[in-house]
Amino acid sequence: MSTFDTGQMGFWRKELIDVALDHETRVHMEEQLAWIAREPSNARPYYHLAQFYRMNGKQDEARGLLLEAVRLDPAHGEAHASLAEIYAIRGEYGPAREHARIAEENGEPRAAEMLRRHGLR
Numbered sequence: 001m002s003t004f005d006t007g008q009m010g011f012w013r014k015e016l017i018d019v020a021l022d023h024e025t026r027v028h029m030e031e032q033l034a035w036i037a038r039e040p041s042n043a044r045p046y047y048h049l050a051q052f053y054r055m056n057g058k059q060d061e062a063r064g065l066l067l068e069a070v071r072l073d074p075a076h077g078e079a080h081a082s083l084a085e086i087y088a089i090r091g092e093y094g095p096a097r098e099h100a101r102i103a104e105e106n107g108e109p110r111a112a113e114m115l116r117r118h119g120l121r
Contacts, residue, residue: 032045042072047082050079062086097121
């Protein structure tokens with residue numbers, strides 16, 4: 001009869017999954033950085049890299065990358081929507097509304113809808 005705790009097995013499985021996800025995330029982030037190095041005037045890799053930073057709780061770094069994305073492509077609706085979400089979370093409703101408006105004008109309504117749902121628009 002084994003004395004191995006099956007709860008412990010779940011813990012180790014979660015640890016292995018977390019390590020694999022961290023590795024996969026780093027690989028994808030490195031791909032975006034390489035894309036930026038190849039095409040520094042392309043807004044898309046800045047946007048994608050920002051999403052990885054957002055998922056990892058690095059909102060300030062994500063905001064900087066998103067601001068660069070919209071500087072490079074002022075009509076990048078997804079980047080404006082992400083900026084609106086970041087600003088709304090920070091309680092900076094003026095910039096949140098402005099980015100939500102621009103995002104909606106460029107075909108990405110999610111931030112404007114979020115602000116309306118919360119009575120902020």
